[in-house]
Amino acid sequence: MSKPILGIIGGGQLGSMLAVAANKLEIKTVIFCDDIDAPAQSFSNGFVYGEYNDQTKIDEFLDKVDVVTYEFENIPYETLHEINKIKPVLPKPSVNRIIQHRLAEKDFINNLNIRTTRYVSIEKKSEMESVEDFLPGLLKTLTLGYDGKGQYPIKSLQSLDTIDIDYSKGYILEKLVKLKKEISIIITRFSAQKYEIYEPIENFHEDQILRNSKIPAEISDKILEQSKLWATQISEELKYVGTLCVEFFIDRNDNLYVNEIAPRVHNSGHLTINAYNVSQFENHVRAVCKLEQIPLKKISNAKMTNIIGDQIENYRNKEYTENEFFFDYLKKEIKNKRKMGHLTTLIS
Ligand code: ADP
Numbered sequence: 020m021s022k023p024i025l026g027i028i029g030g031g032q033l034g035s036m037l038a039v040a041a042n043k044l045e046i047k048t049v050i051f052c053d054d055i056d057a058p059a060q061s062f063s064n065g066f067v068y069g070e071y072n073d074q075t076k077i078d079e080f081l082d083k084v085d086v087v088t089y090e091f092e093n094i095p096y097e098t099l100h101e102i103n104k105i106k107p108v109l110p111k112p113s114v115n116r117i118i119q120h121r122l123a124e125k126d127f128i129n130n131l132n133i134r135t136t137r138y139v140s141i142e143k144k145s146e147m148e149s150v151e152d153f154l155p156g157l158l159k160t161l162t163l164g165y166d167g168k169g170q171y172p173i174k175s176l177q178s179l180d181t182i183d184i185d186y187s188k189g190y191i192l193e194k195l196v197k198l199k200k201e202i203s204i205i206i207t208r209f210s211a212q213k214y215e216i217y218e219p220i221e222n223f224h225e226d227q228i229l230r231n232s233k234i235p236a237e238i239s240d241k242i243l244e245q246s247k248l249w250a251t252q253i254s255e256e257l258k259y260v261g262t263l264c265v266e267f268f269i270d271r272n273d274n275l276y277v278n279e280i281a282p283r284v285h286n287s288g289h290l291t292i293n294a295y296n297v298s299q300f301e302n303h304v305r306a307v308c309k310l311e312q313i314p315l316k317k318i319s320n321a322k323m324t325n326i327i328g329d330q331i332e333n334y335r336n337k338e339y340t341e342n343e344f345f346f347d348y349l350k351k352e353i354k355n356k357r358k359m360g361h362l363t364t365l366i367s
């Protein structure tokens with residue numbers, strides 16, 4: 020059987036790294052992106068530039084590919100659903116319908132008897148009058164949030180008067196967890212009960228943006244097993260195909276919570292490129308293109324640092340040792356808080 024041509028919706032750093040992984044497997048890729056400067060076009064075999072609701076552009080893209088995947092979860096469900104009628108979309112669109120909506124996502128997780136933070140839906144301002152129980156908390160938009168965007172810390176009911184919030188968007192209010200640590204699990208599911216799962220990754224955030232990740236995570240065996248089990252249950256329940264990330268909180272009493280699910284390759288998994296025999300990106304391509312599943316082997320412990328905003332300029336001029344791997348996302352414009360690249364260091 021000849022190898023499929025992989026269509027990737029989204030052309031940022033995740034799309035780039037997927038395309039690079041596909042190249043290595045001799046899988047051709049076509050990127051579809053609404054940014055004419057999309058970095059991933061440099062690594063792909065084809066590029067279609069267009070808005071995600073432009074039917075002519077979607078058709079042009081679909082003509083060129085055999086299977087479709089995506090690098091970010093905020094593509095409208097309807098779009099993915101329509102595409103799926105013409106070419107298979109993996110992971111399947113119904114996964115996105117659940118996960119791109121914070122309330123549906125949390126309800127889904129709780130229905131599996133997996134712990135999340137405590138939360139309440141907020142549809143209008145008056146509902147904020149009776150939420151004392153959930154404070155201090157974080158008010159998050161139901162959809163389209165990432166890197167802490169669309170989040171408002173709420174300390175007390177009094178503090179609400181000082182924040183300007185457009186309640187018509189729909190929100191979830193989450194009780195703030197007293198964090199000891201954050202970890203994530205990256206898992207690639209190929210088919211029923213067929214997985215490759217990476218060891219838990221420990222993550223450090225600042226201002227709700229991921230700064231550093233490392234393996235091994237310094238956690239108890241109990242949390243290690245629990246987090247792997249929950250990630251496996253989630254991906255199985257979703258009948259997921261491809262790479263998925265589950266983000267977890269650990270509180271000061273060593274309770275584990277699922278924070279959120281990312282139905283895609285994930286920033287915390289970038290270190291898998293250098294620290295494992297098969298990266299999260301390669302595994303995603305293997306799963307969605309139905310290639311062979313290869314048992315994971317760790318090559319080394321590692322840490323990864325995100326390079327944000329104008330920090331990138333220092334890194335571009337540095338020299339690196341053989342244990343350091345610098346990735347420049349080749350984004351045209353440097354923006355404050357924008358992820359511009361990362362550095363992975365292999366450690367013993
Ligand atoms: P995003 O979609 O922007 O990644 P998250 O819900 O993962 O949104 O929030 C980003 C970060 O903000 C988390 O990784 C964590 O550091 C912090 N955070 C979010 N929700 C909570 C919470 N309920 N309690 C404590 N910290 C939180």
Ligand code: MG
Pocket residue numbers: 266279
């Ligand atoms: Mg997150």
